[in-house]
Amino acid sequence: MASSSSSRKRVKRMTTKQRDPNIDGWISDREAQENFNGSFRNRKIINHKHVELPFFRTHGFAFPKLLSFHHLETFVQLTGDIYPNLVSVFYANLACEEDLLNSHVKGVNIVLTPDVWTSIVGFRIASILAIKGCLRDPTAKRDYSIFRAGGMKKDERVLKFLTAWILIPRNGNHAQLTTEDVFLIHAFKSNILVDWSEVVSDTMQKAIKLPYVVFVWKVLEHYKVDFSGEASYTPNHTSFISANALHHMGMSFRGNT
Numbered sequence: 001m002a003s004s005s006s007s008r009k010r011v012k013r014m015t016t017k018q019r020d021p022n023i024d025g026w027i028s029d030r031e032a033q034e035n036f037n038g039s040f041r042n043r044k045i046i047n048h049k050h051v052e053l054p055f056f057r058t059h060g061f062a063f064p065k066l067l068s069f070h071h072l073e074t075f076v077q078l079t080g081d082i083y084p085n086l087v088s089v090f091y092a093n094l095a096c097e098e099d100l101l102n103s104h105v106k107g108v109n110i111v112l113t114p115d116v117w118t119s120i121v122g123f124r125i126a127s128i129l130a131i132k133g134c135l136r137d138p139t140a141k142r143d144y145s146i147f148r149a150g151g152m153k154k155d156e157r158v159l160k161f162l163t164a165w166i167l168i169p170r171n172g173n174h175a176q177l178t179t180e181d182v183f184l185i186h187a188f189k190s191n192i193l194v195d196w197s198e199v200v201s202d203t204m205q206k207a208i209k210l211p212y213v214v215f216v217w218k219v220l221e222h223y224k225v226d227f228s229g230e231a232s233y234t235p236n237h238t239s240f241i242s243a244n245a246l247h248h249m250g251m252s253f254r255g256n257t
Contacts, residue, residue: 026089026106045087045210049165051076051241056158060257063155063162066188072196075121076166080214083232087213090220094204101201108225117197120218124193157249159188165241167196168203169211 053064053073067073086105093103101112117123163181164170170178180199187194203211214235220227246252 026085043088043091043208043210045082045084045213046169048078048082048214048235048239049169049241050079050214050235050239051162051166051245053077055242059253061155061158063159063188066155066159066191067162069191070188070194070196071122071124072167073122075123075196075215076162078121078214078218079235080217081232081234082213083217083220083227083230084213085231086220086225086227087210087216090216091204091207091210096201096205101204105220105223105225108220108223110219110223110225112197112201112219114197116219116222120222121215123197154251156185156189157251158245159185161245161249162241168199 053067053076057064064073067076089105090103090110093105095102103110114123160177160181163184167184168178168180184194184199186192200212200215243253
């Protein structure tokens with residue numbers, strides 16, 4: 001009986017709160033409404049992932065220190081609710097002006113200033129390397145052999161996994177290293193600070209499927225957008241990156257090792 005009750009509680013917790021669609025309540029401008037209906041209403045969101053850093057520290061991994069150096073600990077461990085309709089509205093109205101992302105949701109103007117990035121996820125944005133600077137000369141000869149997945153050590157493999165699932169979540173094959181992945185892993189290993197606000201902003205603007213959905217909720221919450229009556233859900237255990245990720249990468253435990 002206890003197991004059945006626990007199961008019912010889990011089901012109740014995961015139930016999506018329903019709301020009748022009301023585009024006038026999300027977007028007031030008619031042209032913006034047409035853009036939303038034509039391009040964003042049916043776009044899928046990328047499944048949210050977050051990592052349990054204490055688990056990896058306990059089992060002897062070194063990469064949590066690299067994440068800490070980059071002020072990424074809060075970002076990779078973000079948890080919270082997902083509001084799919086409001087996420088779609090946020091992306092439908094997303095624009096970049098004077099190098100700052102901005103949007104408009106339910107009558108609220110939203111601007112991702114450096115203070116907002118720092119307040120929500122702890123990014124430090126000053127005198128640091130932007131990933132675009134690494135990609136300016138695609139014809140330059142570079143040695144990528146040290147970044148082949150087959151030759152990666154355990155920490156590099158997990159960093160690559162976190163990059164594909166959390167830092168630059170993508171629509172395609174998560175097993176294939178991209179050029180951006182290569183430079184970011186090099187930055188991690190070499191303690192080269194990266195402007196993560198630019199990396200995330202760039203990913204947002206290129207998005208086909210909609211990424212960073214819990215972060216978007218945090219941004220809307222920061223700007224006091226009204227969530228009452230909106231459909232929402234909480235990510236389940238599949239969003240949690242822990243021991244299961246190691247098995248996925250072909251690793252196994254021997255005692256505590």
